[in-house]
Amino acid sequence: MARLPKLQTQFIPILATLATFLLLGLMGSLRYTGFLSPGVFLNLVDDNAFLGIAAIGMTFVILSGGIDLSVGSVIGLTSIVSATLVEKHHVPPGVVIPLVLALGTLLGAGMGALIRFFELAPFLVTLAGMFLARGIALMISLESIQLTNPFYQAVSAFRVPLGGALGLPANGLVFLGVLGFGIYLASYTRFGRNTYALGGSDSSALLMGLPVGRTKIGVYALSGFCSALAGVVYTFYTSSGNASAAGGLELDAIAAVVIGGTLLSGGSGYILGTWLGVLILGMIQTAISFENTLSSWWTKIIIGGLLFAFIVIQRSVIRPSSKTA
Amino acid sequence: MKNSGRKGSSFSSVSLSPLLWPLVALGLILLFNFIFTAGFFQVRLQDGHLYGSVVDILTRSSPVMLLSLGMTLVIATGGVDLSVGAITAIAGAIAAVSLQSSGLTGSGGVALPLAIALPLLASIACGLWNGFLVAFLGVQPIVATLVLMVAGRGIAQLITHGQIISISNSAYHFIGGGYFLGFPFSVTLVIGVLAVVIGFSRKTAMGLFIEAVGNNPVASRYAGVNTVGVKLLVYAVSGLCAGLAGLVISSDISAADVNNSGLYLELDAILAVVIGGTVLSGGRFQLMGSIIGALIIQALATTINTRGVPVQLTLVIKAMVVLAVCLLQSPSFRARFRQSTKPRLPRITGAEGVTLKAQSDSGPSGSGGL
Numbered sequence: 055m056a057r058l059p060k061l062q063t064q065f066i067p068i069l070a071t072l073a074t075f076l077l078l079g080l081m082g083s084l085r086y087t088g089f090l091s092p093g094v095f096l097n098l099v100d101d102n103a104f105l106g107i108a109a110i111g112m113t114f115v116i117l118s119g120g121i122d123l124s125v126g127s128v129i130g131l132t133s134i135v136s137a138t139l140v141e142k143h144h145v146p147p148g149v150v151i152p153l154v155l156a157l158g159t160l161l162g163a164g165m166g167a168l169i170r171f172f173e174l175a176p177f178l179v180t181l182a183g184m185f186l187a188r189g190i191a192l193m194i195s196l197e198s199i200q201l202t203n204p205f206y207q208a209v210s211a212f213r214v215p216l217g218g219a220l221g222l223p224a225n226g227l228v229f230l231g232v233l234g235f236g237i238y239l240a241s242y243t244r245f246g247r248n249t250y251a252l253g254g255s256d257s258s259a260l261l262m263g264l265p266v267g268r269t270k271i272g273v274y275a276l277s278g279f280c281s282a283l284a285g286v287v288y289t290f291y292t293s294s295g296n297a298s299a300a301g302g303l304e305l306d307a308i309a310a311v312v313i314g315g316t317l318l319s320g321g322s323g324y325i326l327g328t329w330l331g332v333l334i335l336g337m338i339q340t341a342i343s344f345e346n347t348l349s350s351w352w353t354k355i356i357i358g359g360l361l362f363a364f365i366v367i368q369r370s371v372i373r374p375s376s377k378t379a
Numbered sequence: 380m381k382n383s384g385r386k387g388s389s390f391s392s393v394s395l396s397p398l399l400w401p402l403v404a405l406g407l408i409l410l411f412n413f414i415f416t417a418g419f420f421q422v423r424l425q426d427g428h429l430y431g432s433v434v435d436i437l438t439r440s441s442p443v444m445l446l447s448l449g450m451t452l453v454i455a456t457g458g459v460d461l462s463v464g465a466i467t468a469i470a471g472a473i474a475a476v477s478l479q480s481s482g483l484t485g486s487g488g489v490a491l492p493l494a495i496a497l498p499l500l501a502s503i504a505c506g507l508w509n510g511f512l513v514a515f516l517g518v519q520p521i522v523a524t525l526v527l528m529v530a531g532r533g534i535a536q537l538i539t540h541g542q543i544i545s546i547s548n549s550a551y552h553f554i555g556g557g558y559f560l561g562f563p564f565s566v567t568l569v570i571g572v573l574a575v576v577i578g579f580s581r582k583t584a585m586g587l588f589i590e591a592v593g594n595n596p597v598a599s600r601y602a603g604v605n606t607v608g609v610k611l612l613v614y615a616v617s618g619l620c621a622g623l624a625g626l627v628i629s630s631d632i633s634a635a636d637v638n639n640s641g642l643y644l645e646l647d648a649i650l651a652v653v654i655g656g657t658v659l660s661g662g663r664f665q666l667m668g669s670i671i672g673a674l675i676i677q678a679l680a681t682t683i684n685t686r687g688v689p690v691q692l693t694l695v696i697k698a699m700v701v702l703a704v705c706l707l708q709s710p711s712f713r714a715r716f717r718q719s720t721k722p723r724l725p726r727i728t729g730a731e732g733v734t735l736k737a738q739s740d741s742g743p744s745g746s747g748g749l
Contacts, residue, residue, distance in 0.1 A: 121521065168702070172709040175659045177459070177521070181646060182701035189694030196691070305529060318522045351536035358530020365518050365526070 066371045067315030068327040070364065074313070075330045078337045086344045092220055098336045103225035104129060104284040104291060104300070106332040109307040109314075110236040111280025113328045116311050117240070118273045119253040119320030120176035124165065124183035125281040126303035128158050130296065131191040132285025137199035137295020140206070147205040155282045161187065162278015166271035180274075184304070191297035198296035201289060209290045225287045232280065236325040239276075249273055253320025309357055310335055313364050334360070397656045400707070401671040404654070408678045416685055428558045432681060440677035441565040442467070442624040442641070446648035447655070447669040448569075448576050449506075449617030454652050456613050457593040457661030458513055458520035463621040463648060465531025466505045467641030470498035470625030472535040475544040475635030478551060491550050499622045505531065506618020507611060514610035528645070535637035545634040555631030565627045569670075572623065576616070577666050586664075589613060593661030647676055650697070654704050675700075 082089035099106075108125040115122045132154040139145040139153070165183045169176050201207075213221025222230075240246040248269040251259040260266045289295055308318075314331030316323025338356050342348045412419040412432070422431035446463045453460045477494045489497075505527060512523035546552070557564040580586035591599035592609045600606045624644070629635045653659060654675055655668025679700070683693050706712045 168705075172706060172712045174705045174709055178653060178659060178701055178705050181650075182698040182705070184698075185694045185701065186698035189691055189696075189698060192691035192694065193689060305525070308525065309529060312522065312525075318519055349536070349541055351533040351541060354533025355530050355537065358526050358533065361522075361526045361529060362512075365512070365522055366516065369516050369518060 063371055064322065067317070067322075067364065067367055068324050068330075069315075070367050071313060071315045071327050071330045071334070074360070075334055075337070078334060078341070082337065082341050082344070086341075089340070089344065092216075094340065096216075096220060096222060096226060098333055098340060099226040099229060100223045100291075102332050102336040103229035104288045105303060105306055105310065105335070106229045106329060107232045107284040107287060108281050108300075108303060109310040109328050109332050110232055110325055111277035111284075112304075112307045113236070113311050113314070113316055113323065113325055114240070114249055114273045115176075115277045116308070116316055116318060117253045117320055117323055118249045118270060119256065120169065120270070120273065121180065121308070121318075122162075122165075122183075122274065122277045122281075123177065123180040123304050124161070124187055125277065125284070125307055126300040127184045127187035127191065128161060128278060128281035129285040129288055129300035129303060130298060131187040132158055132282045133289045133292075133295040133299050134191045134194050134199070134297040135295075136286060136289050137201055138194055140203045141199050141201060141295075147203060151286055154286060155279060158282020158285065159275050159279040162281070163271055163275035165278070166274030169274065170267045170270045188297075188301075195295075195297055198294050198299075201293045201295065206290060206293060210293050225291055228283070228287055232283065233325065233329050240325050245269065245272060250321055253317075253322070255321075306335060306357075309361055312368075313357075313360050315364070315368075317368055397665055398668055398671065401655050401668050401675065405671055405675050405678060408675065408682060412678075412682055412685075416682070419685070424561065427561055429561050429563075432685065434563065436674060436677045436681050437566045438563040439681070440673045441563070441569045442627050443644060443647045443651055443673040443676065444569045444670050445572060445620045445624040445627065446617075446641075446644060447651040447673050448572055448666060449613075449620030450645075450648045451652050451655070451657055451664045451666055451669045452576070452580065452589055452613040453520070453617045454649070454657055454659060455589045455593045455661055455664035456610055457596070458610070458613070459524065459649065459659070460506075460509060460614065460617045460621075461521065461524040461645050462505065462509060462527035462531055463617060463624070464641035464643065464645040465528050465535065466502050466618055466621035467625030467628055467644065468532050468535035468635075468637040469505065469538070470502050470622040471629030471635040471640045472538040472544070472637050473498040473501050474551070474626060474629055475546050476538055478546055478548050479544060491548065494548075494551065495554075495626065498626060499619060502618045502622025502625065503615050504618070506615040506621070509618065510611035510614030513614065514607040532637060535635075535640075539635055539637050541637075543634050543636045543638075546629065547633070551630055552633055553630070555627040555629070556633075565631070568623065568627065572620065573666065573670060580664075580666070585609075585612075590663050593663070647673075650701060651676055653708075654700065658708060 079090050088094060108129065112122055112125060135157065136147075136150050136154050139150045140147055161183060165176075165179050168174055168179050209224045212224040214223075214227060215221050240249070248259070248264050248266075249272075251262065251264055252266055252269050252273075256266065259269075284300075288299055292299075310331035311323070311328050312318060312331070313334055314323070314327030314329070316327060335357060338360075339353055342350065342353050342356075416432075419432045422429055422433060424430075446467075450460055450463065474494050474497070477489045477497055478491075509520075509524050509527060512518045512526070513520050516523075553564055554568070555565050559567045580589065588599070588604050588609050591602070591604050592606050596606050621641070625640060628640050649659075651672035652669045654672035655670070656665045657663070657668060676697070679696060680693050683690065683696070
């Protein structure tokens, strides 16, 4: 690996992701008719929209060298808060959606501030955030609340016509929007560069005079925002609010980020890779549902196997100097 | 011990036992119940068995206590084991399938000792797999154990074919539901494991090696500590503890419920370890502290149950406990209080360069209490 030029080494994980994606697609389309039809692909984007949006937020956190365990709970919290406000208190959705997005951002920023000011372990702080968000969500309502508001119905039914019977649902549109914004933010803004620098080395970034503290709070706020947006998308997707929604989704999000080629030690990875990672997870699920004889638990085992494969790829790519870190 | 003196002294100039704060917390919860919950401390003897809220706390926290013992050693080496919840499911599944009449042997199932040994061996194998990833491949522990956390429950479902398998063996039920000298056997099991782990880590040099690896893996390798071996060992022990917890859980409900066995229990175990005074970055550990931590978590939950407060509140309270413990352990949070006479704001909210100063300040003042 040492003989490869540096630029190429850096791209190995994401190329492996792309290869996995293409291979899965090829295998799927050889085995099942209609596996790679545009309709199935659009479903893939739509079904995994909330996971994808949360995973893009998670990518920033992981790029900065941290981790966010609260994403699943924040999705549950925003979905139940939205549903309660809209259905029980008749607050217009135009008010509710910005409100829950602000709530998620604030929660994320709060966790970021604790991590930054008191130098706490991100794992523990976001674990507390996970308990807190899920606890509050369950205290609001234990039962799922059906959304009958016309706005939510309209968004659920909305499709961007793509010719013929095909259409991109609103959720897929939001997912693609977040993807574009994430790529822009990571690669073309100062915040993005700072995030990479922070993940590469916290203390070097500090000595270089980069705004380490602000960036750290920023990535958690961004992840909180993405999770809240994922929660909103979840309410569109299911037309309901559910406090126990997206339980354990943080694991899928982390898995998508790792399979997407981002180093878990931070500092290296691509938003586009996470997008591919989410689609790979979705494709595995689709393949298993196409294959009637395979049971659902194979999904977990295959995802675990993929995780292992990507960890091994990452280890062989990482320069020896950073191994001790 | 050097470490115990230092931990206590960072709270005040008096050298306090590191177990003091966890004990105070547990004491406060029990005191609250003593005053406000009638009959909380009543323990009655019925059919030669002990019953009561206190016994209940002990019994119910035994899986987390078992997990937290292994987790303490893993965290002491600077790692973490997220897979323990999934390993409990695997262990329970293997035990149930091997006891099933149509299970492994085809007729009558295997003998009970084998049905206990098989899942434990599998758990050790799971632990060794984690250890292999961490020690040989140098993978970050969170990621390395994430593999088994995700795949493990799938493997358990594969073993049971996704069904809840009930266990009718009455001898097996003894592990989680039986009584030994009037005492719940699961608690006896915890005490036994605790004694073995304490003896093994504190009466031999092993504990020192574990702390050395957690403090500085490179330095301890140069000093001749077999870091790879130590890491393999702690993950194997953690796997074994998870296997035992899996036996207790499946025996308690007389079934292997792979979807729910040990679900989120890894988080409770980590929480118990952190509450008990073992710092997540590793380097030193408190086995008794972790046991007390597990008791605190269960005592809180039981208190909330008996007071008729909605169960959902447990999660919120847990969140508060995690934050409080984190803040109490944070050097910069302590530094703020110790030097509260000085103006606070410029130290933290000023330019980024000031943080360096704050960090270097807290170092000497932390060790100054020695």
